Amino acid sequence: MSADPRRRIPGVDRLLEAPGATDLIARWGRERTTAALRAAVERVRSELAAGSEADGDALADATRYLATARAQLEADDVPSLRPVINATGVVLHTNLGRAPLADEARAAMERAARGYSNLEFDLEAGERGSRYAHGRTLLAELTHAADALVVNNCAAALVLAVNTLAAGRDVVVSRGELVEIGGGFRIPDMLLRAGARLAEVGSTNRTRVSDYRQALDEADVGLVLKVHRSNFRLEGFTEEATLDELVALGREAGVPVLHDVGSGLLVDPDALGLPDEPTAARSMRTGATLAVFSGDKLLGGPQAGCVVGDAEVIGRLRRNPLCRAFRVDKATLAALEATLRLYRDPASALERVPVLGMLRAPAEAVRARAEALVEAFASAGVDAEAAPGDAVVGGGTFPGHRIASWTVRVGAQAGRSADEIARALRVGEPAVVARVDDGTVVLHPRTVAPGDEAALVAAVVAAVAPATAPGDAP
């Protein structure tokens, strides 16, 4: 008998000749298959070296190495960034990619990605054009602004505006508006990195227009900044200067006023059942020099930062070298333009922009979907019940605002705890993200696209199925 069991392990060359290998080579190519088989063999070798039990015949069996290699190759093919069914009830979930896009936006993105485009080419004149021409007229029209510019996100828009207008000078901002926008990123740090000095005025809860006036008298001010407190609320003994007052003050002092409105809402918040929210259009009517907002919050478009306002100032932003660093790509521009086009008819935007539809859906409509899901679960042997449960806007907007809604609650069953079910949902295909509350998995149909319901049912059925114990027949 051979003393060394490792001698029973087949060589990679022999494994490549084995019947099952043809399949792997056809799908993944010879090079990747060879590497995966080598890794499978190495793994068994090191297991043996670590003292694992040696069964000579099993060691010699080619199928085990082929199976390990196949599993490895399949795992390597799973993309890192992949679709998720959002069952959290958070409509603008920043960690789940914020706004799903309208069909029109997706089609435009696909067209822009598929071939060449007139991204920076003036087709009429036959010469170089500007990428910033796309979406410019629509944005200006929809916000009643003289001009508009699109960069990568609202944070970039803010940095670009501050750097252009106030590098080496002071930016006056209320202490009640020095917000952290999320992920540890804070407005004051961004202003400093944009090359400006910070002139904080007022106190956390109260800032008056006289505080701004004093700063304008004393400091070398390049910009007055008003930041919408999107993600927290200030209640009680509070006071703040209105945009009207700041615009008047800015005019008097010859200093531009920038309004960071955050969410990019382009329809009446009433139509969405939301509390009042600043809009860029209102900032323009009030006379702000510039307003900045995100493309992928309540606007419901791609990640982008929009700047609207005074044409001369926006021209300066466009010529700032940082503008190149914050340059937005063609697929984004295509999606943004297509989304904005829907807003020309607000009724069609409410119909077609997915986040607006999710926000608008009446609780009773969500209830009907929840009940239909419960029935589908029941016929697949999964226990669930429909129950009222609030959804939220998310994306750092409308803190404290609850959207009355309905959920499907899936309790522990078939020997699986709610946490185990939720985990199985997250790592399944497609991935489903849901909250666990009080020992129950809570699914919100409001944020699930109607077309995803069948996949959601299949995912839950798979997640609840009792795990096959090792050694069980598959």
Ligand SMILES: *Cc1c(COP(=O)(O)O)cnc(C)c1O
């Ligand atoms: C969300 C938000 C930002 C950041 O927007 P991004 O597009 O995520 O960069 C900036 N300011 C305010 C007030 C916001 O609400």
